[in-house]
Amino acid sequence: MHGRLKVRPPDAARRRQREEKLRLYRSAMATLLEKRERGELDAEALALTGAVLAANPDVGTCWNLRRCALPPDPADWVPGELAFVGGCLGVNPKSYGAWHHRGWVLRRAPAPPPAPAERALCDRLLAADPRNFHAWEHRRALAAEEDPEAELAFAGALLSRDFSNFSAWHHRGRLLAPARTPASAGGGGGTLPAQRLQTELELVQNAVFTDPNDQSAWVYLRCILSRASPPPRILCVYVNREDAALAVTFSRPVTVGAGSSALTATVDGSALEGVWRSGEGRPRPSHTWLCDLPSDLAPARPRLHFRVTWEPDPAHREVTLLADENEAWWQEPVVARELFWAEVGVAEAGVLEAQVQMCRQLLELEPRSRGCLLTLVLLLSALDPLAHEEETRRCLRELQALTSLPLLEHMVLVTHLELAGNSLGGLPPALGGLRRLQMLDVSHNKVTTLEGLPPLPRLEELRLDGNPITQASALAPLAACPRLARLRLAETPLAAAPEAAARLAQLLPHVDITLT
Numbered sequence: 001m002h003g004r005l006k007v008r009p010p011d012a013a014r015r016r017q018r019e020e021k022l023r024l025y026r027s028a029m030a031t032l033l034e035k036r037e038r039g040e041l042d043a044e045a046l047a048l049t050g051a052v053l054a055a056n057p058d059v060g061t062c063w064n065l066r067r068c069a070l071p072p073d074p075a076d077w078v079p080g081e082l083a084f085v086g087g088c089l090g091v092n093p094k095s096y097g098a099w100h101h102r103g104w105v106l107r108r109a110p111a112p113p114p115a116p117a118e119r120a121l122c123d124r125l126l127a128a129d130p131r132n133f134h135a136w137e138h139r140r141a142l143a144a145e146e147d148p149e150a151e152l153a154f155a156g157a158l159l160s161r162d163f164s165n166f167s168a169w170h171h172r173g174r175l176l177a178p179a180r181t182p183a184s185a186g187g188g189g190g191t192l193p194a195q196r197l198q199t200e201l202e203l204v205q206n207a208v209f210t211d212p213n214d215q216s217a218w219v220y221l222r223c224i225l226s227r228a229s230p231p232p233r234i235l236c237v238y239v240n241r242e243d244a245a246l247a248v249t250f251s252r253p254v255t256v257g258a259g260s261s262a263l264t265a266t267v268d269g270s271a272l273e274g275v276w277r278s279g280e281g282r283p284r285p286s287h288t289w290l291c292d293l294p295s296d297l298a299p300a301r302p303r304l305h306f307r308v309t310w311e312p313d314p315a316h317r318e319v320t321l322l323a324d325e326n327e328a329w330w331q332e333p334v335v336a337r338e339l340f341w342a343e344v345g346v347a348e349a350g351v352l353e354a355q356v357q358m359c360r361q362l363l364e365l366e367p368r369s370r371g372c373l374l375t376l377v378l379l380l381s382a383l384d385p386l387a388h389e390e391e392t393r394r395c396l397r398e399l400q401a402l403t404s405l406p407l408l409e410h411m412v413l414v415t416h417l418e419l420a421g422n423s424l425g426g427l428p429p430a431l432g433g434l435r436r437l438q439m440l441d442v443s444h445n446k447v448t449t450l451e452g453l454p455p456l457p458r459l460e461e462l463r464l465d466g467n468p469i470t471q472a473s474a475l476a477p478l479a480a481c482p483r484l485a486r487l488r489l490a491e492t493p494l495a496a497a498p499e500a501a502a503r504l505a506q507l508l509p510h511v512d513i514t515l516t
Contacts, residue, residue, distance in 0.1 A: 021055070028052050032065055041069040050084065057088035057095040067104065074108045081105045082113060086121060093125045099134045118142055130158070136167050140174055148175045156203070163207040169220040176200070176224070192224060197351070200224050205358055208372065212362055218371035221355070222378070225344045236412040237308050237317045238329040238435050243457045244293040246272070247435050248308055249412045253285035262311040263289060267304055280429035281454035287409035288433030327436070334410055340382040344375070352379050373398050408433060420444055420463070427453050442467070443488070449474035461486040469494045472503035479508060488514045 028048045035045050049066040052059055070077050082105060088098040106113065119142060125135040143151040152175055158168040176192060191197065201224075207217035236249040246265060256263045256276045265272040272291060279288030302323035309316045321328040338345075344352065359376040362369065373395045380388035380395075403423045408430045411417070416439045424445040431437070432454030440459060444466035451474070459481045469475070470493045478484055487508065489495050495515040497503075504513050 025052060025055070029059075029061075032062070036065060041065060043069075045069045053088055053098075054084075054091070057092045057098040060097050063097045063101050067101070075110050078105055078109045078113075089121070089125065093129060093132055094134055096134075099138070102138075115142055126158075130162075130165055131167055133167065136171055140171065143175060148178075151175050159203070159207070163210055164214045164216055166216045166219075169216050172200075173220060173223050191348075197224065201351075201355070208358075208362060208369075212366040212369035212372055215371050218375055221375060222343055225351070225355070226342060231312060232310075233313055234308065234310055234317050234332070235409060236329060236331040237306065237319050238327070238412060239293075239304070239306055239319055239321055240327045240435065240457070241321060242326055243435070244295065245435075245457075246291045246293060246306060246308075247279065247288055247412070247433070248291075248310075249279075249288045249409050249433055250310075251409065253287055254289075255285045256289045264309050264311075265291060266307045267293075272306075279433040279454065281432055282429060286433075287430060288412070329413060331413060336385045337382055339407055339410065340378050340385075343378045344382050349383060352383050355379055356383070368398070370399060404428070405430070412436075415439070415458075417441070426450075429454055431456065439463075450477045453477040455480040455482075457482060459484050461488075463488040464492065465489065466491040468492070470497075472500065472507055475504070475507065478511070484508070484511050486512050486514070490514060490516055
């Protein structure tokens with residue numbers, strides 16, 4: 001077929017050679033497994049593992065057997081074993097087994113091996129492939145025991161040759177992490193010292209003016225400007241009488257349950273005994289956690305007073321549900337500029353202003369640089385989103401396509417959400433934290449399935465017009481939305497299918513579905 005590389009079949013000689021190698025490998029592995037069963041991990045087993053691994057370093061069983069077969073005294077085998085692993089890495093520089101074995105050997109060495117030799121190995125492998133993350137991690141481990149300035153110079157040298165080296169930027173950021181000011185020290189918690197920050201900003205400026213469309217330097221800029229992540233805190237407590245559920249939303253994803261910080265709630269002074277579950281419907285850290293109320297609680301007591309406590313935070317949050325109310329909530333006031341501190345927030349506004357000017361100058365030369373546009377939006381929002389509203393809107397119009405839904409933890413009390421005309425590929429499970437959401441419009445996006453969408457207890461209307469949905473089964477999660485009454489599917493491939501109406505009626509019998 002066109003565009004397919006035609007591979008010439010191996011000739012008879014090469015085929016026989018390959019078959020012979022396979023026969024030897026099978027024979028060696030069979031012998032090794034027999035010797036393991038008999039407990040004979042001796043010099044012969046060591047030689048056999050060496051023969052197999054020299055040809056294929058990815059046989060994990062052989063590495064395990066080799067470690068068991070080595071003599072008791074590491075002084076007898078450490079130098080030779082390091083040389084052997086070096087040869088295996090020449091066969092496969094990214095062999096997990098070989099790198100794990102090298103680390104195991106180094107930890108058992110009577111004296112640390114010469115650091116220059118280890119760095120030379122990393123240099124050789126990184127010269128062949130700058131993205132060999134095994135070599136980068138090994139090099140970082142060496143740098144942790146020495147002066148990191150030499151490593152910063154090494155990363156700088158790589159970046160001077162290629163600013164698009166993501167691994168070198170990452171290496172640099174990891175080396176600078178210990179130099180950050182602790183958040184508890186006051187000032188710009190989590191920021192770099194002023195002189196070091198200025199050096200890094202100058203490096204980034206050189207990179208972005210060299211290639212404004214490369215994303216690596218823009219990502220690094222946001223990393224060095226970002227504040228140390230504050231501890232999680234409760235943003236909202238929401239209770240609904242009809243749903244018989246209490247929802248608690250945090251500023252960052254947290255884990256609630258065994259082995260993690262305790263989240264407790266009381267109702268009129270009595271402990272709420274229900275089990276907390278993730279608002280996303282998955283057993284993983286989540287912004288929102290839900291607890292069902294006892295079935296006889298809401299009808300029996302018309303007035304309910306809830307008190308929620310999160311173990312790391314001594315403060316508690318209180319909500320009172322009155323007799324004539326179906327819902328009640330407490331929410332921390334939203335400070336607009338703080339929403340973006342996780343991206344570019346630092347204490348010194350002058351630093352942010354300087355980066356704003358840099359972005360504006362660059363956009364005069366490269367007005368379509370997406371990295372520059374996004375960075376400028378974040379910088380302006382972290383300074384004062386209302387004062388820079390017009391400029392921010394201009395940048396967003398250039399970026400235009402929304403591909404993900406950030407900051408949902410701050411939308412817990414939203415009832416209507418308009419997301420039409422973007423590039424969303426799906427609906428995130430975090431939508432499960434929006435307990436009051438009644439109308440959701442994701443028309444003309446790129447949604448193909450609603451798989452993973454948790455139940456939305458108040459959702460009444462969903463608009464999916466113009467999305468590439470082809471199967472009725474892709475909408476199955478909507479059957480768990482108890483109040484869903486209207487669903488729009490006009491201009492979708494599913495709407496044009498002959499039996500679409502019948503299939504949807506069977507799946508969602510109580511929903512008014514519009515296909516045209």
